[in-house]
Amino acid sequence: MSLVEKLTSLIGQGKVTVNETILEHHSKDESHFEPVLPDVVVFPASSEDVQKVVLFAKEHKIPVVPFGIGSGLEGHAIPVHRGISIDFSQMNQIIELRPEDLIVKVQPGVTRMQLNQELNKHGLFFPVDPGADATIGGMTATNASGTQAVRYGVMKDQILDLEVVLADGRLIHTGSLAKKSSSGYHLNSLFAGSEGTLGLFTEITLKLHGIPESIMAARACFPTVKHCVEAAVSILTAGIPIARMELVDDRSIAQVNAFSGTSFPEEPSLFLEFHGNDAGNEADAQFVQELLAEQECRSFTFEKDSLKRAQLWKARHDLSYAFRHSNPKLHTINTDVCVPISKLAEMVDYARTRIKAHGLDGAVLGHIGDGNFHTLTLFDPQDPEQLHKIESLNEEIVTFALTLGGTCTGEHGVGLGKMKYQQKEHGEALAVMASIKSLLDPDNILNPGKLLPAQTEMAL
Amino acid sequence: MSLVEKLTSLIGQGKVTVNETILEHHSKDESHFEPVLPDVVVFPASSEDVQKVVLFAKEHKIPVVPFGIGSGLEGHAIPVHRGISIDFSQMNQIIELRPEDLIVKVQPGVTRMQLNQELNKHGLFFPVDPGADATIGGMTATNASGTQAVRYGVMKDQILDLEVVLADGRLIHTGSLAKKSSSGYHLNSLFAGSEGTLGLFTEITLKLHGIPESIMAARACFPTVKHCVEAAVSILTAGIPIARMELVDDRSIAQVNAFSGTSFPEEPSLFLEFHGNDAGNEADAQFVQELLAEQECRSFTFEKDSLKRAQLWKARHDLSYAFRHSNPKLHTINTDVCVPISKLAEMVDYARTRIKAHGLDGAVLGHIGDGNFHTLTLFDPQDPEQLHKIESLNEEIVTFALTLGGTCTGEHGVGLGKMKYQQKEHGEALAVMASIKSLLDPDNILNPGKLLPAQTEMAL
Numbered sequence: 001m002s003l004v005e006k007l008t009s010l011i012g013q014g015k016v017t018v019n020e021t022i023l024e025h026h027s028k029d030e031s032h033f034e035p036v037l038p039d040v041v042v043f044p045a046s047s048e049d050v051q052k053v054v055l056f057a058k059e060h061k062i063p064v065v066p067f068g069i070g071s072g073l074e075g076h077a078i079p080v081h082r083g084i085s086i087d088f089s090q091m092n093q094i095i096e097l098r099p100e101d102l103i104v105k106v107q108p109g110v111t112r113m114q115l116n117q118e119l120n121k122h123g124l125f126f127p128v129d130p131g132a133d134a135t136i137g138g139m140t141a142t143n144a145s146g147t148q149a150v151r152y153g154v155m156k157d158q159i160l161d162l163e164v165v166l167a168d169g170r171l172i173h174t175g176s177l178a179k180k181s182s183s184g185y186h187l188n189s190l191f192a193g194s195e196g197t198l199g200l201f202t203e204i205t206l207k208l209h210g211i212p213e214s215i216m217a218a219r220a221c222f223p224t225v226k227h228c229v230e231a232a233v234s235i236l237t238a239g240i241p242i243a244r245m246e247l248v249d250d251r252s253i254a255q256v257n258a259f260s261g262t263s264f265p266e267e268p269s270l271f272l273e274f275h276g277n278d279a280g281n282e283a284d285a286q287f288v289q290e291l292l293a294e295q296e297c298r299s300f301t302f303e304k305d306s307l308k309r310a311q312l313w314k315a316r317h318d319l320s321y322a323f324r325h326s327n328p329k330l331h332t333i334n335t336d337v338c339v340p341i342s343k344l345a346e347m348v349d350y351a352r353t354r355i356k357a358h359g360l361d362g363a364v365l366g367h368i369g370d371g372n373f374h375t376l377t378l379f380d381p382q383d384p385e386q387l388h389k390i391e392s393l394n395e396e397i398v399t400f401a402l403t404l405g406g407t408c409t410g411e412h413g414v415g416l417g418k419m420k421y422q423q424k425e426h427g428e429a430l431a432v433m434a435s436i437k438s439l440l441d442p443d444n445i446l447n448p449g450k451l452l453p454a455q456t457e458m459a460l
Numbered sequence: 461m462s463l464v465e466k467l468t469s470l471i472g473q474g475k476v477t478v479n480e481t482i483l484e485h486h487s488k489d490e491s492h493f494e495p496v497l498p499d500v501v502v503f504p505a506s507s508e509d510v511q512k513v514v515l516f517a518k519e520h521k522i523p524v525v526p527f528g529i530g531s532g533l534e535g536h537a538i539p540v541h542r543g544i545s546i547d548f549s550q551m552n553q554i555i556e557l558r559p560e561d562l563i564v565k566v567q568p569g570v571t572r573m574q575l576n577q578e579l580n581k582h583g584l585f586f587p588v589d590p591g592a593d594a595t596i597g598g599m600t601a602t603n604a605s606g607t608q609a610v611r612y613g614v615m616k617d618q619i620l621d622l623e624v625v626l627a628d629g630r631l632i633h634t635g636s637l638a639k640k641s642s643s644g645y646h647l648n649s650l651f652a653g654s655e656g657t658l659g660l661f662t663e664i665t666l667k668l669h670g671i672p673e674s675i676m677a678a679r680a681c682f683p684t685v686k687h688c689v690e691a692a693v694s695i696l697t698a699g700i701p702i703a704r705m706e707l708v709d710d711r712s713i714a715q716v717n718a719f720s721g722t723s724f725p726e727e728p729s730l731f732l733e734f735h736g737n738d739a740g741n742e743a744d745a746q747f748v749q750e751l752l753a754e755q756e757c758r759s760f761t762f763e764k765d766s767l768k769r770a771q772l773w774k775a776r777h778d779l780s781y782a783f784r785h786s787n788p789k790l791h792t793i794n795t796d797v798c799v800p801i802s803k804l805a806e807m808v809d810y811a812r813t814r815i816k817a818h819g820l821d822g823a824v825l826g827h828i829g830d831g832n833f834h835t836l837t838l839f840d841p842q843d844p845e846q847l848h849k850i851e852s853l854n855e856e857i858v859t860f861a862l863t864l865g866g867t868c869t870g871e872h873g874v875g876l877g878k879m880k881y882q883q884k885e886h887g888e889a890l891a892v893m894a895s896i897k898s899l900l901d902p903d904n905i906l907n908p909g910k911l912l913p914a915q916t917e918m919a920l
Contacts, residue, residue, distance in 0.1 A: 099697065100801065100802040101800040101802045102696065102697065103800060123699070143641075144642075145642075157613070157617060166892070171888065172889040173888075173889055176865055176885065178798040178799060178865070178866045179800075179801070179832075180614050180798055180870050180871065181603075181869065182602055182603040182605075182653055182867075182870065182874070183868050183882070183886070184886050185653065185893045185896060190645055193642055193645065233560065239671060239673070276701070276744075277743040284736075284737060287673075287737070338638035338640055339637075340558065340563060340637045341639070342560040343561075370639045371638060372640060405636055406638045407641035407643045411640065413642040413643075414643055418643060426633075426644050428632045429632040429644070430644065432626070432647065433644050433645045435900075439896065451644070
């Protein structure tokens with residue numbers, strides 16, 4: 001029997017394919033890494049299907065690579081050692097919504113927009129919002145965050161329970177429906193962010209939030225990016241519970257205006273949002289305006305209208321695409337370091353200087369309320385010199401961030417792109433991570449070649 | 461050489477003792493569990509001292525039990541297999557405060573009040589507030605929380621980095637200074653809440669918060685506890701970012717009035733607090749008053765004066781002591797389940813019914829914004845019948861909470877008291893926890909006999 005026939009006999013007709021187009025779709029993500037075709041793509045419909053596939057893979061030592069919607073930025077879903085790509089798009093049900101508990105249980109293939117559409121009917125929302133309409137499974141696997149993390153936390157902070165299929169086919173639950181717990185070891189956060197290397201998620205139970213009574217957005221323009229960063233720091237240290245605080249530099253605004261048809265002033269800007277009640281938001285916004293004036297804020301514009309507000313955040317979310325699709329011949333490299341807030345101005349300044357020094361076309365933007373920012377730099381993948389330059393740039397930015405006590409990735413994950421920095425960032429702790437991987441996946445069938453650098457895996 | 465001489469030769473004079481009073485002090489905590497004397501108590505002054513003690517313990521397979529201030533409620537610090545009690549009280553320095561980053565790095569022996577005293581000078585605070593003036597090390601080990609978790613999260617949510625001495629003497633860092641990260645496996649939350657069974661903390665780096673511009677407290681009285689609970693649920697689902705929401709029943713208020721000299725009305729009450737700006741708090745408080753009126757709220761009293769407010773929260777924090785010290789012959793058993801909010805009224809009702817059915821004297825109080833509450837029940841440890849009753853009560857309450865999808869411990873931890881419920885709560889995941897314990901502490905020298913039930917340890 002062929003691989004397709006064997007897998008079909010296990011999980012049934014119509015769930016297994018070697019169709020070239022589908023293999024190709026599962027060979028890549030949004031990163032610039034070389035595509036690799038999987039041997040086969042399966043579309044499980046249930047936890048049991050996933051268990052059967054994993055047990056089969058374990059028996060035959062075949063790699064298993066989970067696939068959400070392919071919006072990853074570090075090559076997580078690329079089956080670098082081929083094997084089985086498990087596509088969770090058929091497991092896309094909202095299993096149980098408990099509005100009175102502020103809890104929802106979903107299958108991993110549910111996307112964040114699909115989820116919010118349902119939640120909004122009940123006056124609720126889910127705050128984690130990466131740029132793409134990613135799946136909840138993928139967002140859990142990479143510990144995604146986005147623009148609202150500064151107020152509501154990142155993906156791992158929302159997780160109450162995961163149903164996980166382990167490498168040996170066992171099904172475990174890592175938490176409960178309780179909002180907090182001191183019972184046993186906290187497995188939720190060990191599996192969240194594990195990028196498919198420790199287990200496959202088949203159910204995800206999340207905390208929800210009530211839509212605030214009042215939401216107020218604003219744009220503030222500054223003479224330089226450094227002014228933006230210092231303004232952001234002053235807002236944070238004043239203890240204002242800002243819900244969103246995004247840096248968008250002049251280059252990014254130009255791109256977004258061209259892509260989204262907006263007409264924002266092409267100046268270094270902060271996009272801000274306040275969540276609360278009207279009176280509280282008004283007071284916070286006024287205080288923020290005063291703080292920003294001290295940072296030479298040139299203009300402070302409210303976007304009170306909900307359509308205008310939606311347009312503002314859509315423009316922000318589309319920014320990465322705006323760059324990526326600005327020239328079909330060019331790729332983008334998207335750095336993702338996160339540093340302590342007080343080092344942010346220095347860090348951003350360094351990144352911009354290095355982009356210029358390499359003669360590259362790049363922008364700076366990001367979730368500066370968390371100390372997390374991205375440089376989006378365009379390059380021609382056919383040009384070895386440019387390729388070399390952007391690799392140097394990435395390395396310079398990561399190295400500087402680590403020197404400042406930061407991390408190589410604030411929200412995109414390790415995947416293929418950040419493996420080489422794991423030893424430097426984690427030191428001796430990397431050996432502990434590798435031993436946990438070895439414990440839970442001794443045959444290294446779960447997304448092999450990701451997260452842990454090869455020498456670590458070999459040293460197990 | 462004696463054990464004392466050997467340890468002294470390793471870490472120096474004045475840090476090792478077998479003084480009877482000191483041994484006795486390290487034989488117990490605030491729980492009702494039988495004290496056990498350690499063989500020796502050491503007072504390390506540095507990470508290196510801790511490493512040396514652990515390496516010695518590893519070589520001789522001697523248990524090592526961390527000790528903070530002895531305020532635990534589940535027997536965590538009791539050296540049930542004797543060995544070395546490591547008292548962290550000499551490692552009580554605030555190593556580095558970075559106000560502009562909202563970050564502090566402390567040694568594990570720093571207490572929460574000591575920390576806040578320093579932070580307040582900079583307009584900052586640390587929100588995790590268990591009843592006792594516990595050490596940050598102990599609070600990290602049990603994943604403590606308290607009255608402000610509903611707004612600011614629990615202990616594990618505050619941790620940026622831990623310096624940990626592993627069972628083999630290795631020193632690792634589990635995080636960085638970045639506020640968020642998707643790099644590597646999230647070891648912070650694996651070690652937080654591990655109760656000294658996976659490693660010993662020697663440095664703890666925490667997120668801080670700016671003291672809000674305005675703090676407003678209020679007391680609301682209701683005809684029954686059930687009304688209190690339903691009122692709390694209505695506040696949460698309305699999306700109001702309440703900073704504290706405590707249930708204190710009539711029995712507890714009577715106790716607190718007697719102990720603290722207060723004169724609160726002896727009715728089932730909610731103690732509330734709002735953090736924000738004046739205008740926002742006024743608006744939230746007014747909305748809350750309207751919501752509570754629908755739950756037959758009998759009185760709603762603001763405590764705007766900061767001294768009155770401090771008195772309110774001190775009374776709340778002292779409640780557990782008020783019971784414990786009300787009669788020197790009696791002990792208290794303090795249950796700690798946490799359930800989904802919608803099940804809270806049913807859960808609390810069940811707990812109160814069972815206390816009555818056993819003919820015991822008990823109260824109900826807790827952090828109901830998180831679905832976490834405690835029953836404080838008095839009993840005579842010399843009376844086998846009462847002892848049997850309180851054990852049955854605890855078991856009934858835990859079993860019911862687990863049926864509702866909850867956890868056996870919301871914040872006190874497993875220790876000795878909740879080991880027997882681990883299998884039922886975690887199922888197959890308990891085997892994963894046990895295998896991680898076995899991986900990181902193969903000789904089972906780190907706080908043996910805690911967290912993992914004996915049969916699990918044996919099955920490794």
